[in-house]
Amino acid sequence: MSAEMNQDTIADVTKVDVTKAAVTKGAIKIDDVVKIYDPNGAAVMAVDHCSIDIPAGEICMIVGPSGCGKTTLLNAIAGFHDITSGSIHLDGELLCGPEKPQAEPGSDRIVVFQNGALFPWKTNLENVAFGPMMAGKLGKKEIYDKARAMMADAGLSGTENNYPGEVSSGLRRRVEIVRALMNDPKVLLFDEPYRALDSLTKSVMHEALLEIYYRNKVTIFFITHDLEEAIFLGHRLIIMSSRPCKPKKIVEVDIPHPRDYSVLTSQRFREIMGEAKGVVHEEAQKAFAAGEREG
Amino acid sequence: MSIVLDKPDTAGGERGPELSSLGLTMYRFSAWLKSPRPYLMLIGFAIVLGFWYLAVEVLQLPRFESMPGLTEVFREWFSKDPIYGLSIYTPEYYTHIGISLRRIAYAFLLATVLGVPLGLFLGWSKTFREFVFPLFEVLRPIPILAWVPLAIIMFSGSESPVIFLTFLASFFATTLNTMLGVESIDESYSRAASCLGASRWQVFKHVVIPGAMPYIFTGLQISIGVAWFSLVAGEMVSGQFGLGYLINTSYMMIEYPKIIIGMITLGIVGFATSAMVRAAGDYMMQWRVRELALVD
Ligand SMILES: Nc1ncnc2c1ncn2[C@@H]1O[C@H](COP(=O)(O)OP(=O)(O)OP(=O)(O)O)[C@@H](O)[C@H]1O
Ligand SMILES: [Mg+2]
Numbered sequence: 222m223s224a225e226m227n228q229d230t231i232a233d234v235t236k237v238d239v240t241k242a243a244v245t246k247g248a249i250k251i252d253d254v255v256k257i258y259d260p261n262g263a264a265v266m267a268v269d270h271c272s273i274d275i276p277a278g279e280i281c282m283i284v285g286p287s288g289c290g291k292t293t294l295l296n297a298i299a300g301f302h303d304i305t306s307g308s309i310h311l312d313g314e315l316l317c318g319p320e321k322p323q324a325e326p327g328s329d330r331i332v333v334f335q336n337g338a339l340f341p342w343k344t345n346l347e348n349v350a351f352g353p354m355m356a357g358k359l360g361k362k363e364i365y366d367k368a369r370a371m372m373a374d375a376g377l378s379g380t381e382n383n384y385p386g387e388v389s390s391g392l393r394r395r396v397e398i399v400r401a402l403m404n405d406p407k408v409l410l411f412d413e414p415y416r417a418l419d420s421l422t423k424s425v426m427h428e429a430l431l432e433i434y435y436r437n438k439v440t441i442f443f444i445t446h447d448l449e450e451a452i453f454l455g456h457r458l459i460i461m462s463s464r465p466c467k468p469k470k471i472v473e474v475d476i477p478h479p480r481d482y483s484v485l486t487s488q489r490f491r492e493i494m495g496e497a498k499g500v501v502h503e504e505a506q507k508a509f510a511a512g513e514r515e516g
Numbered sequence: 517m518s519i520v521l522d523k524p525d526t527a528g529g530e531r532g533p534e535l536s537s538l539g540l541t542m543y544r545f546s547a548w549l550k551s552p553r554p555y556l557m558l559i560g561f562a563i564v565l566g567f568w569y570l571a572v573e574v575l576q577l578p579r580f581e582s583m584p585g586l587t588e589v590f591r592e593w594f595s596k597d598p599i600y601g602l603s604i605y606t607p608e609y610y611t612h613i614g615i616s617l618r619r620i621a622y623a624f625l626l627a628t629v630l631g632v633p634l635g636l637f638l639g640w641s642k643t644f645r646e647f648v649f650p651l652f653e654v655l656r657p658i659p660i661l662a663w664v665p666l667a668i669i670m671f672s673g674s675e676s677p678v679i680f681l682t683f684l685a686s687f688f689a690t691t692l693n694t695m696l697g698v699e700s701i702d703e704s705y706s707r708a709a710s711c712l713g714a715s716r717w718q719v720f721k722h723v724v725i726p727g728a729m730p731y732i733f734t735g736l737q738i739s740i741g742v743a744w745f746s747l748v749a750g751e752m753v754s755g756q757f758g759l760g761y762l763i764n765t766s767y768m769m770i771e772y773p774k775i776i777i778g779m780i781t782l783g784i785v786g787f788a789t790s791a792m793v794r795a796a797g798d799y800m801m802q803w804r805v806r807e808l809a810l811v812d
Contacts, residue, residue: 301707326710338708342726342803351722352712386807404712 244278246312247407247440249298251275254307256293267293269465270307277312277407280434280441282451284501285461285469286508291444292335294466295410298442299332300324311407328352331401332410336417337393339385345396346372346381352404368403375399375433391422395429402437411443415450424482427453435479448501452476452493453484460500463508470500540805541798584772592773593780600771602762612778613785615757616747619675620789623682624743631690631739632732638691639698640724649695656688660746664753674755681750685742693735697728730804733797740793744786759785 256268267290275281283291297304298316300323308318316324331352332338339348349368353359359367372381375395385393394414401409415423427450434441445451451458458472476489484490548554569586571577595603602609638645638652660681667677705727709719751760759782766774798805 299707299711326707328711328713331711332707334704334708336702336704338702338704340705340708340723340726341807342729342801343722344803351709351714355709355712355714355718355722384803384806386803400712 244438244440246277247438248277248312249273249275249408249440249442250310251294251298252308252310254294254297254309255305256290256297256302257305258293260305266465268297268304269467271467272307273459273468275440275442277440278438279457280443280455282455282458283442283444283461284446284448284451284458284497285466286463286501286505287446288512289461289464289504289508290466291461292412295332295412295442295444298324298408299330299410300326328356328404329406330408330410331404331406332412333394333397333401333414335412335414337385337390337397337414339393339397339400341384341386344382344384345377345388348385348396349400349403351400356404371399371403372396374436375429389422390418391426394418394426398430398433402433402439406439408440408442411441411445413444413446416446423447423450428481430454431478431480448494448497449485452490452497453480453482458497460497460504463504463511469504470497472497540809544809582772584776589773589776589780593777600766600774602774602777609777609781612757612759612762613781616751616759616782617785617789619679619682619747619751619758620740620743623679623747624686624740626679627683627686627690627739627743628736631687631735632694635691635694635732635735636698636720636724636728638695639728640720645695652688652691656692660685660749664750667750668754678747678750678755678758682743682747685746686739689738689742690732690735693738694728694732697731697735698724700731701727729797729801733793733801736793736797737790740789741786744782744789748782 251271251273254268254271255266258265258267271294273281283294285291293302296302298309300316303322304317305322306319309316309324311329315321316330339345340351343351346365346368349372350364353364353367354361369378369381372378375398377392377395377399380388380392380396385396388396397414398409415426418426431454441454443451443454452472452474455474456478457474459468460470460472461467462469472493474493476484476487476493565586571580572583573585573587592598592600593603596605598606634648638649663681663684664677667680671677671680701724705723706719709723714722747758748760748763751758752764755761759778763775763778763782766772766778
């Protein structure tokens with residue numbers, strides 16, 4: 222993003238309503254969810270009676286120590302595996318619960334993976350067009366026109382015919398988000414998508430993500446290790462306990478959106494950081510001690 | 517990195533986003549010519565040929581003395597009137613090559629047509645793998661030569677036993693590599709596809725098949741190599757014509773230069789067929805070629 226372009230988009234953004242109240246779909250209700258891996262054998266409890274209520278349009282940041290069960294929770298929402306008990310609802314509709322332990326994966330909840338999962342054998346454009354092509358409701362030309370337009374909106378013009386392996390990792394993440402948005406999802410599920418990026422690229426990605434969020438009303442469930450990232454992006458931080466995971470503390474980030482990187486140096490940011498850091502550190506220490514015991 | 521982000525339209529590098537596969541091939545060929553590789557290769561050949569010449573014809577080292585010399589072989593090979601009746605000017609030479617090639621083509625194609633789908637299903641379906649794979653693992657280590665008697669008993673004529681033997685090793689290599697290819701696919705690709713609404717069959721078509729492609733082509737490279745190996749074994753014990761047959765009969769008829777001509781021809785033709793398989797792989801996997809071109 223050049224500085225000039227940034228100002229444009231921010232000016233643009235202030236015209237739209239950036240409050241989450243404007244969003245009407247994508248509320249997630251996680252109710253008393255338990256997940257035990259291999260219940261008849263090793264019985265690893267990854268999620269322990271976890272309840273989280275995410276209103277539609279919220280950017281909800283999940284922070285927690287390594288191996289505490291964050292991905293497990295995300296996978297349960299996405300429908301990649303079952304839950305042991307409890308239930309998850311999306312906009313009042315049951316995704317999984319006692320009668321139906323595993324949710325059906327679907328394009329209303331799209332995952333952006335930790336290591337990126339653009340298909341390396343399809344061009345960026347083919348990747349972006351993938352969801353609607355699979356659904357088969359629209360014609361190919363219509364889909365590709367829309368894909369091109371969405372890529373242009375996200376500043377990805379000119380990379381349509383490249384393969385993902387040919388562009389930088391930062392661009393790949395953006396293509397992946399556009400691929401998700403093509404399906405008009407209610408929820409985007411991010412599993413530490415920026416973990417492997419350098420901090421400079423990360424900061425660009427954060428602003429780009431917010432910009433995308435301001436234009437496309439979605440709920441964002443975002444897992445991260447990085448507190449700065451969590452506070453910069455999120456409306457709320459759910460700080461998880463060490464394994465098995467359940468919310469330990471919820472921090473409201475009352476810095477108004479739209480945000481840009483100047484937020485990072487603000488007084489309020491530092492205060493929230495201080496508040497969150499103590500809890501995160503404590504849990505990380507617990508996780509470390511538990512790891513030492515198990516190891 | 518941030519520079520690339522600033523200008524997404526040049527992110528494909530200076531080669532530009534749309535480079536045809538022919539253009540890319542030419543680009544790589546000229547890069548190859550500029551590198552030291554072709555010259556090292558020529559030096560390698562020169563050393564081996566020079567050693568052969570010196571050992572047999574100049575120094576006449578023990579063990580080399582009854583071997584046909586470099587000049588003798590090459591004179592025979594390129595002679596319009598060869599002493600033993602075989603050179604690049606005699607039709608018989610091309611009959612041998614043609615017949616071997618035809619057997620390779622049948623066996624390799626059959627192995628590919630059967631092995632790739634079988635490997636895909638072995639990798640795709642756990643149940644299918646559980647009852648087919650153990651059988652496969654027991655049959656696979658049996659050396660091709662051990663199959664010779666059975667092949668001759670089972671198949672009539674001189675052609676089909678040779679093709680069967682050639683097919684076998686190829687088939688195992690192709691199937692196994694294809695299966696490994698399916699297993700190598702990162703789970704997040706199929707998860708991403710199902711998130712995006714792909715059905716099980718669409719996942720198979722859009723993720724499993726293209727994802728396994730690099731391993732499939734590695735398998736086909738091995739397959740074409742072992743096909744030549746077993747072809748020659750087969751031709752030596754059964755069948756008429758073909759390069760293996762040529763080598764074997766020349767030995768029995770004490771026409772030693774023809775052995776070497778047969779061997780060198782096998783090397784050249786074998787290399788050419790592998791190069792064709794590699795080119796087919798590059799053609800079908802542009803995404804991989806371009807990724808690797810960036811790494812080079
Ligand atoms: N398929 C599985 N079978 C058994 N145990 C598992 C399985 N998957 C994960 N686990 C265990 O469950 C726990 C939680 O894993 P999970 O991947 O959800 O953690 P995470 O919070 O996402 O960690 P990270 O921050 O490292 O990504 C870990 O202790 C892990 O070893
Ligand atoms: Mg994880």
